Amino acid sequence: MRPATTTASRTATRLTVLGLLTALLVGAFALTGPAAQAAWSNGSQLHGGKVQVCKVALGDGRLRIKVRLNNTSAQHTHVGGLSRVRDFTTIVGLDVRARAGRTSNTKSLVWTRAQRNAGEWLSVGIGDTNGQGHGGEIGLSQIRVC
Numbered sequence: 001m002r003p004a005t006t007t008a009s010r011t012a013t014r015l016t017v018l019g020l021l022t023a024l025l026v027g028a029f030a031l032t033g034p035a036a037q038a039a040w041s042n043g044s045q046l047h048g049g050k051v052q053v054c055k056v057a058l059g060d061g062r063l064r065i066k067v068r069l070n071n072t073s074a075q076h077t078h079v080g081g082l083s084r085v086r087d088f089t090t091i092v093g094l095d096v097r098a099r100a101g102r103t104s105n106t107k108s109l110v111w112t113r114a115q116r117n118a119g120e121w122l123s124v125g126i127g128d129t130n131g132q133g134h135g136g137e138i139g140l141s142q143i144r145v146c
Helices: 007-038 113-117
Strands: 041-046 049-059 062-070 078-086 089-098 107-111 121-128 133-137
Touching (some): 041 121, 041 133, 049 078, 049 121, 062 078, 062 121, 078 107
């Protein structure tokens, strides 16, 4: 014969289980949130806007380089970009744009050893919407893993 359970003991058991699940979820969010923020490297900055990049290994020496414009500390719209450059000519260019207080969508390009061996490099830049800005080369060692 099964022992009788009371409504109070069932309620206490449910609350204990809910409390444990809540603690697990809060702990999981606490561990994953800051790591995602820390993965981005600042490539170029202007007036509170930051072009940020990170890399993901794809295998066979290929990397996916991601770019976004974090404009959360800026007072006006900025444009930014990531480019593959050879002989001071842009081979592939990605543009990102964000209004004041916002972060742009993420874009990406694939980078290979062959491109690096062919003399190509990566460049990041940021500017105002009127075209004024700055940028320059960024090395793979400066880019964090996403």
